[in-house]
Amino acid sequence: MQLHDKPESAECMIVLGSRDDRVALLATELLTKHTYEHVLITGGVAHTQDMLHAMWGEVAEAEHFASVMRQNGYQGELLLEKEARNTGENAAFSYKLLESKGIRPRSLLLVTKPYMERRAKATFEKQWPDQGVTLHVTSQATSFNDYLAMNNQLIQ
Numbered sequence: 001m002q003l004h005d006k007p008e009s010a011e012c013m014i015v016l017g018s019r020d021d022r023v024a025l026l027a028t029e030l031l032t033k034h035t036y037e038h039v040l041i042t043g044g045v046a047h048t049q050d051m052l053h054a055m056w057g058e059v060a061e062a063e064h065f066a067s068v069m070r071q072n073g074y075q076g077e078l079l080l081e082k083e084a085r086n087t088g089e090n091a092a093f094s095y096k097l098l099e100s101k102g103i104r105p106r107s108l109l110l111v112t113k114p115y116m117e118r119r120a121k122a123t124f125e126k127q128w129p130d131q132g133v134t135l136h137v138t139s140q141a142t143s144f145n146d147y148l149a150m151n152n153q154l155i156q
Helices: 021-033 061-071 087-100 114-127 144-155
Strands: 010-016 036-042 079-081 107-112 134-139
Touching: 010 021, 010 087, 010 114, 021 036, 021 061, 021 107, 021 134, 036 061, 036 087, 061 079, 079 087, 087 114, 107 114, 114 134
Parallel strands: 010 036, 010 107, 036 079, 107 134
Antiparallel strands: none
């Protein structure tokens, strides 16, 4: 499910929320290596009735990821989209938030989980209203089996 896009600078980094803090940690690391004019974290309170429910309770994924990024040294501006509950809403609500601030980026870097790269890119390509935007996606470089093994260690 990984596309192996090379992470690079973009006008806007969009960090897709989830219960996996490693996404926020990767975003923080990339911010030290590349230039992003805007950083947006998207994610509300999702999966309230299933096994993907976040361990931190009823705090929006975007707020939690912002806290993780701050604790790990990122001090720049963060735009928080706190309502999205799925990838389609991540795209639609992120676009609306950026548009409300007069921001129309021509290049995006999506930061997500390894098994979400293809879905994230396909969804943003379909849902993002601006045609011609350059869209890249990245995630933690790991195999699916290693990713699952790390998840098991994190939840024990």
